[in-house]
Amino acid sequence: MRVVIIGAGPSGLVACKTLLEAATHDYPFDPVILEQEDDVGGTFRYRSYENANLVSSKQLTSFSDFRLPLSHPDHLTLEEYVDYLKDYASHFKLWPRIQLSCKVIQISRNSEGGHIVSYVRRRPDNPAEWGTEPITIHTPYLAICTGLHVVPQIPAIPGVENVRKNNPKAQIFHSSEYKYREQLRDRKVLILGTGETGMDLAYEAAKAGAKEAVLCSRAGFLSFPKALNDFSLLGFKFESKTPVPIDSLITNLGETAYVHPWVAKSHIRWFISDFVIKRVLWVLTGTQAGCNQWVGELEPQRLGRAYVFLNKSHKAMPYINRPYRHRPRFMDYLSRYIDPPEDMPPQTHFTVDLAPFPTHFTESGQAVFPLDRDAQGRPKRKDAVRIQEKEVKPDMVIYATGYKQDFEFLEKGEYKTPEEADVRNVCWSGDPSVGFIGFVRPGVGAIPPISEIQSMFWVSLLKNQVTLPVSPPHYHLLVSENARIKYGVDHSTYVSTLAKDIGAAPGLWQIWREYGVHVLTCYCFGAAFVPFYRLVGPYKSAAAPAIIKTELWDTITRRGILGNVAMGLIPMVFYLTLNCMAWVAEQVSGLMHVRGL
Incomplete structure (x- = not known):
């Protein structure tokens, strides 16, 4: 059974490995x-750059049976x-399966x-x-694993060519062409996105010695650091030598495992967590737009886990916040989130100006920014007001505007796209x-572990181990009709959900009976790590218990007692109660229906 996999990124590699391990005499x-x-x-x-780091943790991003050392x-x-x-x-001996420098030009149906x-x-x-x-x-069989980030998305902005006309040394390019910090030195940089x-790029501009940096946002963003940093309460500083990765904080029990269908369909878990997080952020940082984020806030109806992709590249926020952060001294004494220190000069007092996307560029190469107002005539964005006072004539324009999907090699009319994959x-x-494989984007999380569970699901489907139709999808992020990205998931x-489909989601009693209290506790308090879904089912791995007891247990113990009570025990008790109430309501409703009431 030949299977052609297109792409040797993480999705293609894990798809290949999953197929090899699932091969049997019948398949x-x-x-x-x-x-x-x-x-x-x-x-x-091929689209990386100097000083780039993953914003998802090794605990989440590493594949379930090939881990990095605990000390890494x-x-x-x-x-x-x-x-x-x-x-x-x-x-996993995949190299003999990989053919490099091979470009797929067409895929068609065989009669x-x-x-x-x-x-x-x-x-x-x-x-x-x-x-x-x-x-x-x-x-x-065909596995398309070409990835979400291949073909640059470059929006049209009238007059942008005037930047180069007025300055022959000016540069205009997509972020996929950016490679080194030195490219930004002594430049007036305009970053779109x-x-x-x-x-x-905004942070790199500050550290490179750029003359100025303007960062343009369409409609705001939600900023969080990739790992929780230090904070102080009543003058007492709480420090951690090993900050907790933010993608390991969502507890399993009650929010991922054992969720009633009514609760899942309503997305009430997301809305409740958003409500709580916003209040905690306000108390701790003075703003609820994001973690110590004082500008660039999203519209209230789009602010939260249910709607957006969390921006975990937080390094530029101290430079962006400078003109906007105003908080009474006594509030900073009561509580304060401490951003990571700006490691080294130059540009210690540099400011990154936030602005809306420019509507156009003038003949002289000056960027023109809109100043939208609400029904009462007030400006909608404070950064839009401030940028009107500046003359922005960049000599470098970088489109950090993401990527688009292009499947020109698929025969027209014969194949659908990932967005149509129902x-x-x-x-x-x-x-x-x-x-x-790998064509959904998580709001908080990483694509490689998603690709791994997708590969398991697809192979199980090929082997007729999944019963269709599957249950309703309650995992999509909520989007508006005109949203550019509609493939977001929690x-x-x-x-x-995919683990349940393939019979890999373990029950609590089953975990306790087979693996004991240690693994059970980790499963309840941990995030949705893929090793949890290799304890039972068709992809059961002998390595999973040891990974859970060491590396994944470490993410829980790092939170400390207070952290596990606040971020683990309290949410679990609350959500389990909520799910029990939904179950009772369902039973009562069913009983009334049977009796014809």
């Missing part, structure tokens, strides 16, 4: 990976992560069943060019032979 999967670049790693290798820092550099992927390929994959290789005499003679593979890349965002009804809800 002799024979995967091959086609990768157009000259090495594995995908976007982590929580957050990897991109170079370290690419090395990790290479080690993963070596450990006799399956698919025809056509690709070309780089010319050996001229690696910069592709060969002209296509090579074809006939395959019954406040995603994690845009935030990184079976758990992995494949579409009636045709599980094509799997899309990480823990999505992962646990």
